[in-house]
Amino acid sequence: MDDPKLSFCQTCAIRHSSLCGALSSDEIHNLNKIAQRKSLRAGQTYALEGDTANSFANVTDGVAKLMHVASDGRSQIVGLLFPSDFIGQPRASENRQKVPHTIEAVTDLELCLFPRAQFEDVLEAFPHLERTLLGRTMDELQIAREWMVLLGRKTAEERVASFLLHVKTKMENAVCKGTEGFELPMGRVDIADYLGLTYETVSRQISRLKREGILEMEGGKKVIRVDEARLREIAQF
Amino acid sequence: MDDPKLSFCQTCAIRHSSLCGALSSDEIHNLNKIAQRKSLRAGQTYALEGDTANSFANVTDGVAKLMHVASDGRSQIVGLLFPSDFIGQPRASENRQKVPHTIEAVTDLELCLFPRAQFEDVLEAFPHLERTLLGRTMDELQIAREWMVLLGRKTAEERVASFLLHVKTKMENAVCKGTEGFELPMGRVDIADYLGLTYETVSRQISRLKREGILEMEGGKKVIRVDEARLREIAQF
């Protein structure tokens, strides 16, 4: 009953919002046995593009980024991972078993790691876990495609507005409600790499939103207030 | 033995390269019962963004595009579907059961349709089918993220080079081998919408590649010869 390992998962902050939510209290034991915690400081690398992928993970706290860095230094963030998001590509085709994008901690990060082979056994044993993972992957694909629209066709102003709305939603899911305002998990450089812009352009657009009274901030990260309606207009949602 | 329905799937051009490849000759019967063919002429719409998604499909012949069209007319293609690609998001979360992107036939198109509920039953019955679908979805996600890098950071020249390589691979998979050269399945406007450029810019870049001897074409669509090595250099793969 008071098995320490069982309570390890049971007290987990993302027990029900993550992939693990698909498993019952009994079933979760199977993951519990193979899970191990890992902490990274902001800026540390979890995996490098091209490495062999030998584990999967849940983000339990903090924010991570998936990114591609070209040889000439240009870099593009292709996804942000918030608490309860899953890391890794089980079942991807043979030639895609390598880590497809570098994964780095944006803030201090807490992960719950699963060794590859053992996690795949659990997936095999619980088809409803695999089904849930399929659903999450479908959702991720849609998010990626929506971001393609942003990167391909939106103006700098629209991109920054979209970003603020996107992060607001994500951060409100993660943090306790009620608090008007939220913290940007990343600096101007990362925002720029996520939006396909330069950090100067991002800074200018943020300044502009502040000047027009749509956005109020305290320092570079803390958002005090946003006019969500006007932001939505600008972002073209 | 010579059941006409069975031979319907057995003679299918994409029997083994599509999702159906996960099913044995016995199992395929279950899909056979619910499958129905559908033909579309180039330019016809299969589904509109926001519609209720009540069927899934395999592309059996031709090319389709997934796209988003904004209210002001800007449009972005977020994915191309070639023969043996799967259409639809089974298991996507509740609020994502709507068609996420408009689907249109780029060339004349042949589809193999599966009604939603019945296909989900088959998925439930054959976990290895669901597993295969998961793998394909993981692959699609990676392709989408790679395209995000293109849309966010690549120059017009790099985008066009990447596009030519991408289509070359896809078309060679679909068409009988041996033939040096291939046909572009789409016009300049669609290419531009796929690459986040204008059609004038696409045309200029293609002209440039021809002028530099990297590309030889006959008319606007037929590619006679490409210098794949130099294209790869330009595209930054």
Add this chain to the structure above:
DNA sequence: CGCTTAGTTGAAGCGAATCAAAACTAGTGG
């Protein structure tokens, strides 16, 4: 408190978009 890093702001340059027109293609019917 000085030092380093992150963010802001300004001026100039450039790549792609826009505007405009000509050349080519494909389809139609005389």
Add this chain to the structure above:
DNA sequence: CCACTAGTTTTGATTCGCTTCAACTAAGCG
């Protein structure tokens, strides 16, 4: 077979939004 038309592609001239380069300011930290 050729003339005619509608649509597509190419090419040119100009404009514009974002990038680049540069200087400055604010914030975080030993």
